[in-house]
Amino acid sequence: MGRLFVTRRLPIDVRAETAPELDVAVFGEDRAPTRAELIDGARGSQAILTLVSDPVDGALLDALPSVRHVAQVAVGYDNVDVAACRARGVLVTHTPDVLTDATADLTWALLLAVARRVREGEALLRSGRFGGWSPTMLLGVELAGRTLGLYGFGRIGRAVARRARGFGMRIVYCSRSRAPAALEAALEAEAVSFDALLSRSDVISLHAPLSEATRGRFGAAELAAMRPGAILVNTSRGPLVDEAALAAALARGHLFGAGLDVFEREPEVHPALLERDDVVLLPHLGSATEAARQRMARTALTDAVRVLLGEAPRHPIPELS
Ligand code: 8YV
Secondary structure, three states: OEEEEEOOOOOOOOOOOOOOOEEEEEOOOOOOOOHHHHHHHHOOOOEEEEOOOOOEOHHHHHHOOOOOEEEEOOOOOOOEOHHHHHHOOOEEEOOOOOOHHHHHHHHHHHHHHHHOOHHHHHHHHHHOOOOOOOOOOOOOOOOOOOEEEEEOOOHHHHHHHHHHHHOOOEEEEEOOOOOOHHHHHHHOEEEOOHHHHHHHOOEEEEOOOOOOOOOOOEOHHHHHHOOOOEEEEEOOOHHHEOHHHHHHHHHOOOEEEEEEOOOOEOOEOOHHHHOOOOEEEOOOOOOOOHHHHHHHHHHHHHHHHHHHOOOOOOOEOHHHO
16 A cells, blocks of 8 residues: 655554554654654655654655655644645645644633743742732733734634633734635734734734745844733744844843744744743643644544545645645
8 A cells, every 4th residue: 555654753553543554654763853764764655744843855855756745744834845845746735723722722821821920920939939929929911901913814813813802802913815804803803914913912923834924024123113011922933033132122121021832943942032031931832732633643644544545635735735
């Protein structure tokens, strides 16, 4: 039937979930394979199940001419050179939808943690320095009546907006394309320009893919144009934000705080951010629930098997569908 190479241990038993005729190989260590290890492991495979930590480019595909399908176990696929895949007739699929709620939940975990200084409160208590409650201790920001600005209004941005309604926030969004009027009305979400997003939002949350258009979109000038005392949350891709500029904006007291799940040079974090109490940092946990990660693995695996059987995949990336 064919051979499939999986670049990382996944939270499902890939071999048990596929037909015995399919030869499945899984990279044995719980870290990203090096390029040499990937080439070695995937040699002779028709499909590879990849993660965001696996760069897939023309050189890799040329070294693995048997590979006809890159099944990305993530919704984002900025690690994959789509043009190189297209040029070689290699199919790319991804795992949308199944992680939307998990990622939207984590966005809110970060937003609330920053707004209510959860990390600082926890650290104070654990340090043994908590001498008792005080009316002026660790005062945070109230969200009701404030404006949440969403940069990107796809599946995850919309799921974050749905939750925002429960918190009584006003919603504005800036996106490549306008959402259907019925959805805007249902969420009471207003489409605004990028400048208006910056100047009107009390919280800005990022939900756009990484592309040449979005890389560095939140640099020094854009951060300075945000409202004084605003909060920035990023659960999309790190390179959308200039971390040095963010640390500088926080240091001069322009922003209230930031919540980051993704980093410009992941897994590295800018040292100036690591030192700050007003920043909550998480190690790329957006989709990290057992159920979401299992669905992601199954979605990618199902498409890999379908393609090996000569069927159309269910989740080709938009550029190739
Ligand atoms: C993944 C993500 O957990 O789906 C994405 O784009 O960033 C996360 O959900 C991570 O990319 C692992 O591949």
